[in-house]
């Protein structure tokens with residue numbers, strides 16, 4: 492698919508080997524997701540697998556349930572009553588006999604139903620008289636969970652790429668597994684640039700408190716990555732950023748904040764050209780965040796450039812870093828729910844606007860506080876809505892969920 496929009500970039504901006512045409516916001520997500528090959532598979536204990544992606548299908552070796560199981564407390568019976576009660580079966584123990592017509596056993600929910608049983612008569616319907624029990628004739632199989640009726644042995648229960656959540660951990664345990672074969676979380680190194688930044692307390696005159704040092708590690712975790720380090724890199728002398736990127740050899744993804752623009756201290760594109768990096772995304776037709784970029788470094792590592800303005804950086808991270816992380820994990824690109832978006836906003840004629848919205852599950856409402864440097868809207872929102880040029884108040888838009 493060709494880029495849907497292009498922007499003219501200043502002549503002063505250094506050119507890399509590839510196109511500087513902006514791609515549409517939707518296309519940027521797809522490109523970032525498709526760029527990497529999934530990382531190597533490894534086996535981890537269930538407790539360490541949450542949030543990772545399955546590297547292979549989860550299959551059950553045994554049928555589920557593994558044996559004919561009583562779904563009610565009562566009597567497993569064969570044929571029509573009254574039945575002679577031959578014993579008791581508690582959950583977790585087996586009764587070796589075979590029931591013949593007119594016979595039954597007392598049984599607990601979860602107990603192994605003896606062969607020959609036709610149904611389980613619930614206690615509420617049973618009338619007991621010594622070693623005899625009577626009650627209505629139930630249809631064959633009533634209140635019995637047959638072996639394999641949930642899943643036959645060998646069946647696939649979740650495909651490779653599934654993100655491992657609490658239910659999948661429980662399912663794997665039900666299959667008798669203690670470990671899962673997963674893709675590792677991508678290791679992320681963060682480089683925060685900007686000589687004007689203070690990293691603690693109230694910023695001094697003309698200075699700005701670094702918002703991205705605290706924001707990004709939390710976001711990396713939510714997106715499925717693992718932050719290895721956060722370093723602050725001075726803008727001068729030139730060359731320090733290149734050294735810092737080079738030094739992050741243990742990172743699968745290097746995230747650089749700031750330096751994406753065309754100013755005297757913005758070194759990122761020059762650095763990538765010098766390193767002969769392959770540009771995958773180089774500016775995106777969206778606001779805010781359009782100077783963002785994604786490049787492949789020669790050693791097969793990835794570099795994501797986020798604009799310095801904090802809300803713009805958040806938008807850019809959801810556009811490139813999230814899909815890239817999913818691709819490295821072998822996960823699919825997160826599908827975006829659509830909802831009618833209400834509120835006052837002027838859509839731009841040739842790019843997508845990303846705005847924070849509250850979302851009640853039915854309708855999304857634009858919240859204020861979304862200029863490039865201001866995180867207030869995003870801080871209280873449920874999602875970012877992607878507002879394309881034709882949007883009018885109340886028409887639907889895709890939502891990028893901010894949960895986590």
Ligand SMILES: Nc1nc2c(c(=O)[nH]1)N[C@H]1C(S)=C(S)[C@@H](COP(=O)(O)OP(=O)(O)OC[C@H]3O[C@@H](n4cnc5c(N)ncnc54)[C@H](O)[C@@H]3O)O[C@H]1N2
Pocket residue numbers: 683684685687688699700701702703704748749750751752753754757779780781782797798799800801803863864
């Ligand atoms: N001549 C042009 N100037 C700019 C353009 C342009 O197209 N032509 N684009 C503007 C847009 S849009 C953005 S976004 C920024 C991107 O700039 P950089 O990525 O190079 O970032 P900086 O210049 O370093 O910083 C921009 C802004 O953000 C503040 N900042 C930076 N880092 C942080 C941080 N970690 N926490 C809080 N605030 C941060 C910084 O102080 C600046 O105010 O370029 C525009 N200019």
Ligand code: MOO
Pocket residue numbers: 777778779780781782798800803804863864
């Ligand atoms: O688009 Mo910039 O990324 O507006 O702040």
